Amino acid sequence: MRPLTDTETERLFEKLANYIGRNITHLIDPPNDPHCFRIQKDRVYYVRTYIANLATSISRASLCSLGTCFGKFTKTGKFKLHITALDHIAQHAKYKVWVKPNGEMPFLYGNHVLKAHVGRMGEDVPEHQGVVVYSMNDTPIGFGVTARSTAETRRLDPTGIAAFRQADVGEYLRDEDTLF
Structure with a gap:
């Protein structure tokens, strides 16, 4: 080291x-x-x-x-x-996105966060900013990058991407051989 x-x-x-x-x-x-x-x-x-x-x-x-x-x-x-x-x-995250229960599994399978799955989003989150993705009970389940700002996300249609997935806790199972 x-x-x-x-x-x-x-x-x-x-x-x-x-x-x-x-x-x-x-x-x-x-x-x-x-x-x-x-x-x-x-x-x-x-x-x-x-x-x-x-x-x-x-x-x-x-x-x-x-x-x-x-x-x-x-x-x-x-x-x-x-x-x-x-x-x-997650302890020091600046911006956060909370995902509804119906959006947790798609996110954990490696998909991006759709607008229909967003339960809450931090105020004034800029576009292309790193965010930590939480479940609605405040458990961190991954992190990603916002596709749009908070104001633009509110105007998106339900199938629009709100945040691009970078990593999620499902990787512990999907990529366990390459993580360490």
Whole structure:
């Protein structure tokens, strides 16, 4: 495991800022428990600094994972968030969308959020902004990017796409062999 380079850190923070905005500081500098990001085999892990320092005594070949996997870097150098980061993103989410019970299963099977399935949507959510998708009982079930702003979504027909799916908790079953 090694620390991220400046370009890797920049790409990671750009992606996270799309979902949690300036709350990135809450991830890195919690008041009593500092955390850091480390990379191992193109995967980025979010781990306590204390544990990351202890892990330096383990060889890179022997270490499989450590902490929470936030995502991975593709071969082209782009960062892709994984569903394993949902718990941390949901705590600090800037914008949210709640899905009705009849829209949960289509979303969990990998479909986008339709306007007919939107129960609530945060006020003043801009277009192409990262959102966390919740069920109506406030359980985070995934994240995505808005297709339209809040005002435009209200005027959409019921079959129009309100948010593009990026990841959902159904991936734990569909893609379990590639997540870790």
